[in-house]
Amino acid sequence: MRLSSTALSLALLALLASAGCKQIPYAPLPAPPTGIRYEPGANSAGIARMSESELLRQKRLAQAGDKRAALNVYQHLRSVDNDDAQARDWLVLAADLGDGAAAYNLAQIAIYTHDAAGARFWAQRSKAAGYANADALLQSLEEQD
Structure with a gap:
């Protein structure tokens, strides 16, 4: 008899639930070196x-x-x-x-202070620096124009 993947998953969950879980004590990780x-x-x-x-x-x-x-x-x-x-x-x-995150933060500050030109300027700088969220921010700024 062959079990479907859903039935197999449910069987595995039931097995894990019946085995009980030990409480693992919390140990914070050390801060990364900065x-x-x-x-x-x-x-x-x-x-x-x-x-x-x-x-x-x-x-x-x-x-x-x-x-x-x-x-x-x-x-x-x-x-x-x-x-x-x-x-x-x-x-x-x-x-x-050249820090993209810093430029992104400056774009956010410009948005908060209603400085549209400043927001676009810093968002473009953030994108040029390779910051991942800058593209979406630039698109949203262009949609507001």
């Missing part, structure tokens, strides 16, 4: 905080052309220091250095 040297034990609302010397090091790396460091500075200023104006400058630097 190149940031965080200050031990210091955080703001659960966000690891860079020391002042590390923030300065990241700024220097960004000014030397490291787009990831520019994003690190942006994220720190935005989430830890709550300095949106200064953080945006670092996001612009990251986008200017």
